[in-house]
Amino acid sequence: MEPILCARNISKSFIGVRALNNIDITINAGEIHCLAGENGCGKSTLVKCISGVYTPDHGEVEISGEKYKNLTPIEAMNKGIQVIYQDLSLFQHMTVAENIAISKLKFEGNKTINWKKIKSIAKEQLNKIGVKMNLDETVGEISMANRQMVAICRALAQDAKILFMDEPTTALTKTEVDHLMKIMLELKKKGLAIVFISHKLDEVFTVADTITIFRNGDKIGDFNSKDLDEKSLSYHMTGREIEYPRYHRTCKDNSPILEIDHLTRKGQYEDISMTIRPGDIIGLTGLLGSGRTELAMSLFGLNPTQSGSIRINGKETSIASPMAAKKQGIALLPEDRFNQGLFIERKIKENISSALIDTICKKGLIRKAEEDTIAQKYVNELKVRTPSIETVVGTLSGGNQQKVVIGKWTATAPKVFIMDTPTVGIDIGSKSEIYEQIHKFADGGMAIIFISDEIQEIMANCNRVIVLANGKCIREFDENELGQDGADKIITDLIGSQSAEEVTP
Amino acid sequence: MNKIKKMVGKDLDLSILVGLALLVLVTVAGAFGGSMYSGRNIQSMAFQIPEFGFLALAMMLSNMVGGIDLSIIANANTVAIFTAYVLNGTWAFGTEGIARVILALIVAAVTSLIFGAFNGLIIAKTSAPSLIATLGTMTLIQGIGMALTGGSSIGDIDPLFAEFGKSVVLGLPLIFWLFLLVSLILGLILSLTGFGRKLYLYGGNPVAARFSAVNNEKMSILVFMATGFLAGMAGLIILSRVNSAKVGYGDSYLLQTMIVCVIGGISPNGGKGKVQGVVIAIIMMQVMSSAFTIMSLSPYTKKLIWGIMLVLVLGLNHVIAAYSQKRTLKQSMKNLQSAQ
Ligand SMILES: Nc1ncnc2c1ncn2[C@@H]1O[C@H](COP(=O)(O)OP(=O)(O)O)[C@@H](O)[C@H]1O
Ligand SMILES: [Mg+2]
Numbered sequence: 001m002e003p004i005l006c007a008r009n010i011s012k013s014f015i016g017v018r019a020l021n022n023i024d025i026t027i028n029a030g031e032i033h034c035l036a037g038e039n040g041c042g043k044s045t046l047v048k049c050i051s052g053v054y055t056p057d058h059g060e061v062e063i064s065g066e067k068y069k070n071l072t073p074i075e076a077m078n079k080g081i082q083v084i085y086q087d088l089s090l091f092q093h094m095t096v097a098e099n100i101a102i103s104k105l106k107f108e109g110n111k112t113i114n115w116k117k118i119k120s121i122a123k124e125q126l127n128k129i130g131v132k133m134n135l136d137e138t139v140g141e142i143s144m145a146n147r148q149m150v151a152i153c154r155a156l157a158q159d160a161k162i163l164f165m166d167e168p169t170t171a172l173t174k175t176e177v178d179h180l181m182k183i184m185l186e187l188k189k190k191g192l193a194i195v196f197i198s199h200k201l202d203e204v205f206t207v208a209d210t211i212t213i214f215r216n217g218d219k220i221g222d223f224n225s226k227d228l229d230e231k232s233l234s235y236h237m238t239g240r241e242i243e244y245p246r247y248h249r250t251c252k253d254n255s256p257i258l259e260i261d262h263l264t265r266k267g268q269y270e271d272i273s274m275t276i277r278p279g280d281i282i283g284l285t286g287l288l289g290s291g292r293t294e295l296a297m298s299l300f301g302l303n304p305t306q307s308g309s310i311r312i313n314g315k316e317t318s319i320a321s322p323m324a325a326k327k328q329g330i331a332l333l334p335e336d337r338f339n340q341g342l343f344i345e346r347k348i349k350e351n352i353s354s355a356l357i358d359t360i361c362k363k364g365l366i367r368k369a370e371e372d373t374i375a376q377k378y379v380n381e382l383k384v385r386t387p388s389i390e391t392v393v394g395t396l397s398g399g400n401q402q403k404v405v406i407g408k409w410t411a412t413a414p415k416v417f418i419m420d421t422p423t424v425g426i427d428i429g430s431k432s433e434i435y436e437q438i439h440k441f442a443d444g445g446m447a448i449i450f451i452s453d454e455i456q457e458i459m460a461n462c463n464r465v466i467v468l469a470n471g472k473c474i475r476e477f478d479e480n481e482l483g484q485d486g487a488d489k490i491i492t493d494l495i496g497s498q499s500a501e502e503v504t505p
Numbered sequence: 506m507n508k509i510k511k512m513v514g515k516d517l518d519l520s521i522l523v524g525l526a527l528l529v530l531v532t533v534a535g536a537f538g539g540s541m542y543s544g545r546n547i548q549s550m551a552f553q554i555p556e557f558g559f560l561a562l563a564m565m566l567s568n569m570v571g572g573i574d575l576s577i578i579a580n581a582n583t584v585a586i587f588t589a590y591v592l593n594g595t596w597a598f599g600t601e602g603i604a605r606v607i608l609a610l611i612v613a614a615v616t617s618l619i620f621g622a623f624n625g626l627i628i629a630k631t632s633a634p635s636l637i638a639t640l641g642t643m644t645l646i647q648g649i650g651m652a653l654t655g656g657s658s659i660g661d662i663d664p665l666f667a668e669f670g671k672s673v674v675l676g677l678p679l680i681f682w683l684f685l686l687v688s689l690i691l692g693l694i695l696s697l698t699g700f701g702r703k704l705y706l707y708g709g710n711p712v713a714a715r716f717s718a719v720n721n722e723k724m725s726i727l728v729f730m731a732t733g734f735l736a737g738m739a740g741l742i743i744l745s746r747v748n749s750a751k752v753g754y755g756d757s758y759l760l761q762t763m764i765v766c767v768i769g770g771i772s773p774n775g776g777k778g779k780v781q782g783v784v785i786a787i788i789m790m791q792v793m794s795s796a797f798t799i800m801s802l803s804p805y806t807k808k809l810i811w812g813i814m815l816v817l818v819l820g821l822n823h824v825i826a827a828y829s830q831k832r833t834l835k836q837s838m839k840n841l842q843s844a845q
Contacts, residue, residue: 015830015837302715322718332716340716343709345776354706354717361699387840395837408717 004029004193005081005162010049010059012042015344015394016401019045020056021217027162032184032194034204034225037214037237039454040398040425043197044086046214047164051083052076077107080161084151084168092140097122099139099150104157125153128190129183144289145176152183162193169203170453171288174496181207199237199454201230202492215239216427234456239428244460247439249479251279256314257447258330258416260299263308268294269471272308276416278445281438283462285453286495291471292451293335296418299449300332301325312415326355329415333405333422335451337398341405344394348386349375351393352408378407383433399430406437417441418449423457435461453495455488467494517825518770522782525768526789533796541796544676550791551677555684556746557758558787559739561769562691563732564762565783570708570725571775572628572635574732576643578759580620581740583650585750588613588741590653592662606666613737620646621733625726635729650752660749670745680742685784687738692780704728709776764815765790767822 005027012020019042027033035043048054050061052071061068063079090099101121105113122135131149139147148168155163165184169177184194184207198204204211204225211228213220213236220236228236258276263269269291276282284292297303299310301319309316312328319325325332334340343351352375353360360370375389382403386396393404402422409417419438423431438461442448452458458465465477475494481487533541540546560577567574590596591609600608620642627638672679695701707714707724715721744750769786771778797807 013834013838015834016841018838018841300716321720322715323720326718334716339710339712341713343706343713343776345709346706350702350706353702354714354719357699357702357719364698364700366697366699366702385840391840392833392836395833395840397841 002029003027004064005050006062007046007050008060008062010046010056010061012045012049012054012056016396017398018217020049021219023059023214023219025050025212025219025222027193027195028210029161029193030188030191031209032188032196032207034208034211035195035197035214036199036201036204036211036233038199038428039423040427041214041237042217043214044166047083047166047195047197050076051081051164053083077158080159081164082155082158082160082162083164084148084155084166086167086170088147088151090139090147090150090154093138095136095138096133096142096146096150097135100125100153100157103154107158121157122153125156128156129153129186131183143176144171145173145179148172148176148180149183156187160192162195163187164195164197166197167199168196169198169200172496173287174493177203177496201233204233205230213237244432244435244456245439246459247281247442247461247463249279249281249463250443251277251445253278253445257312258299259311259314261309261311263295263298263305263310265294265298265303265306267471268303269298269468272468272473274466274473274476276447276449278415278447279442280464281442281448281450281462283458283465284449284451284468285455285458285465285491286468287453290468292468293420294471295468296332296420296449296451299325299416299418300330326412326414329413331355331409331412331414331417333402333409333417333419335420335424337402337405337425342393342401344392346393347390348379348384348393348396348404349389351404352378352389352411355408355412374411375407378411379404382407382410382437397427397430399426399434402426402434403430403437406434410441414446416447416449418451420451421453422450423452423454455492458491459488465491467491469495469497517829519779519782521821521825522768522770522785526785529789529792533792537796537799540799541792546795548673548677550795551681552746553794554787554791555678555680556739556742556755557761557791558684558784559687559735559742560755560758561762561765561783561787562688562780563735563739565766565769565771565778565780566728566732566735567635567639568763568766568771568773569704569775569778570728571711571773572729573639573763573773574624574635574729574736575639575759576620576624576646577732577736577739577762578755579643579646579650579752580617580733580736581743582750582752582754583620583646584613584617584737584740585744585754586650586654586659586752587616588744589659589662589750592666592744593659602663602665605663609663609666610741613741614734617733617737617740618730619733621730621736622726624733625729628729629722629725647752654752656752658749658751662744662748666745667748670742670748680745683742687735688780688784695780700727705776707776711775761790761811764811764818767815768818 003026007023007025010020010023023046035046037043045054049056052073052075055070061071063081068075097118101118104121119135126133129149129152133146133149139150168180172180184196188194196207208225211223211225211233213223213233215237254277256275256277261273263272272295274282286292294303298305299319301321301324310319311317317328319328319330338344343354349371353371356374360367360374372389379386379389384400384403384407386400393401396404423434438448450462459482463479463482465482466473467475477487560581563574563577588609591612592605597605597608624639624642627633627642628635670680674682695704703719703724706717707719707721711721743754765786766783767773769778769783771783
């Protein structure tokens with residue numbers, strides 16, 4: 001096995017996070033190398049440092065014997081490094097053939113377009129991975145799985161020697177994942193080095209030769225995949241063996257707070273019904289694009305529904321705007337903390353009071369003392385580690401930032417709190433503190449909709465679970481069913497079960 | 506010394522600006538001696554500042570929400586035209602003397618607010634970029650003025666109103682005091698009220714503002730109404746100083762208001778900046794502009810200098826931003842360490 005890429009002492013910090021801490025990694029030809037670790041541990045950042053997208057703060061990259069301190073994306077490509085990002089970066093309005101061939105043609109400096117050549121390139125690459133596809137279809141119309149194939153072919157067309165795939169499976173169903181894995185093994189046989197990124201354990205074991213585990217920006221170690229099992233891998237990823245305490249609903253009040261009935265928005269979600277009582281933590285899970293975030297946005301007034309009804313405390317209402325949602329006692333912890341959740345350049349206290357400005361105003365003037373009191377209260381309650389409430393929120397770590405967003409909405413005393421993937425990119429310590437808080441909220445009678453695709457997290461925190469696929473509810477689990485052995489396995493299988501082809505209208 | 510260092514650290518942009526302003530004042534004093542800061546010259550500068558100053562404040566507000574209002578000058582002129590028609594008796598509805606002036610002020614306020622609200626509505630409802638929206642309304646508002654006047658200037662206004670532009674109180678023009686007063690009120694609104702807070706939040710990150718249940722549409726309309734109102738004030742000042750109103754007066758102010766905002770520390774991306782900064786920048790610009798006049802520079806040379814200044818300030822801002830980014834990174838690493 002010959003090493004073709006060596007990265008040494010790579011460090012990279014962003015405001016608020018040390019994303020990579022002195023990382024060494026070696027990639028060998030003809031090997032599938034897996035980068036494993038929880039969301040936010042720095043895997044994508046490492047890929048970007050190696051492929052020249054980011055310049056690391058320290059460290060160097062050596063590719064086939066040549067050393068680079070400031071690698072540029074062009075140099076990386078010339079050296080055969082190809083990255084398939086999570087969003088694939090394809091041209092939606094161009095055809096399959098064009099998408100596959102365009103970079104190669106550009107790469108070779110062709111000035112004119114030769115349609116025959118485009119098609120022959122595309123065909124050749126598709127043959128390499130043994131996939132048949134209509135070359136003239138536009139990429140916007142094909143399934144996620146096929147787009148993935150197009151992205152792979154595009155990389156191969158540019159003579160990839162190392163292929164990085166950043167979480168390629170998040171939007172794929174089980175069968176599609178299996179197909180992808182087969183292709184990866186084929187490519188490996190042909191001598192390609194593949195670096196595969198995932199936080200899903202079963203996938204890692206199916207294909208990986210070597211597994212490098214990251215936790216919080218640190219490398220835990222390189223392992224031969226034969227030396228690990230799911231349990232030890234999970235232990236290394238999370239740094240703890242003990243399971244999170246499981247949530248049990250204690251609230252006695254069984255009158256529903258929020259009832260939704262046959263809620264539909266075509267193309268996003270269809271015919272969703274659920275009833276939520278105080279103290280419920282409902283897990284809402286499904287693949288990326290299953291409609292979970294879209295449903296959450298609708299309940300928060302940011303995504304109009306087409307049909308169906310919403311009742312709050314038994315009274316039918318429509319939620320036309322976030323202002324209306326807030327008035328009805330609905331809060332949303334958004335998916336994208338950085339852009340949707342926080343005013344990153346503002347102080348902690350200004351972030352916490354941002355949903356409460358009218359409440360803390362008297363005759364239009366902000367009562368600064370009251371603002372401070374509220375901010376201090378939630379900083380203490382949620383255990384935000386910060387020198388002071390005057391600190392700019394962007395300088396906090398991811399976990400503490402998330403606590404601030406939670407604090408902002410808790411301060412409005414919501415009845416229903418929707419949390420969209422609340423622990424992505426958050427260190428283990430903050431994670432369990434956030435779980436603890438959520439349990440406390442629910443014990444106090446708040447209803448919580450908990451969106452996540454981490455199965456351990458759902459099992460620990462939810463007393464009911466709804467699985468979405470293609471915008472439809474495919475199964476609901478109640479407290480009893482969740483308590484049975486193997487429930488987690490059933491849910492995992494369900495999440496990847498239904499074909500994604502059906503979603504694309 | 507430590508205290509100064511702390512203050513500088515707290516508000517780097519403003520401190521640099523104050524330093525720069527002092528430098529300009531001293532250099533100009535050195536170069537022109539007494540003639541620059543003679544009572545007469547100071548007074549003449551103070552007469553010139555307000556019309557431009559109000560326009561700059563208007564531009565500032567639109568910049569603070571990450572937008573731009575290109576229609577402010579058209580707004581000022583057309584408001585001045587409306588007001589002039591009231592003041593010269595054409596639209597006086599039988600009022601005389603002080604009653605007519607009051608009617609004129611009401612007309613000015615209402616038209617400027619309507620123009621502003623129209624901008625705000627378009628931007629809020631169609632989510633068109635303000636650059637495009639106000640380019641359209643600029644032409645529209647100018648067109649209204651043009652249709653009314655045919656391009657000629659409207660004069661012959663009530664002398665009572667013209668007095669307002671000429672009177673001097675405590676050695677400085679009344680309109681200058683008015684400018685200072687409005688700046689002060691605006692500064693207080695931005696820093697103390699809920700509206701001001703929402704403006705900073707909405708300007709800094711409109712997406713997060715929407716997710717925080719801030720009414721973005723309402724904010725956009727209110728901010729552009731305030732912008733329109735300030736532009737209308739500029740129109741009144743112009744009318745009272747020139748004694749007549751016409752389409753196209755002061756068109757060259759548009760670029761200068763943008764320069765002043767950038768120099769004054771207003772981020773064109775929104776969410777940042779203070780009124781103090783812009784007021785200092787306005788005064789500095791006026792001093793330089795007077796110096797240019799004393800040196801009798803050609804308009805082209807002046808433009809060249811303004812252009813160079815804009816580029817320099819943008820470059821400086823870039824360096825400062827990179828520096829404070831580094832500082833924030835360091836601070837955040839410190840926070841991380843102390844948290845562990
Ligand atoms: N451009 C960026 N600016 C600020 N923080 C970032 C940026 N990119 C990533 N991060 C942060 O760095 C950490 C590692 O992120 P990432 O490499 O995307 O993790 P992973 O891919 O393992 O899920 C996270 O805490 C994330 O929030
Ligand atoms: Mg990632």
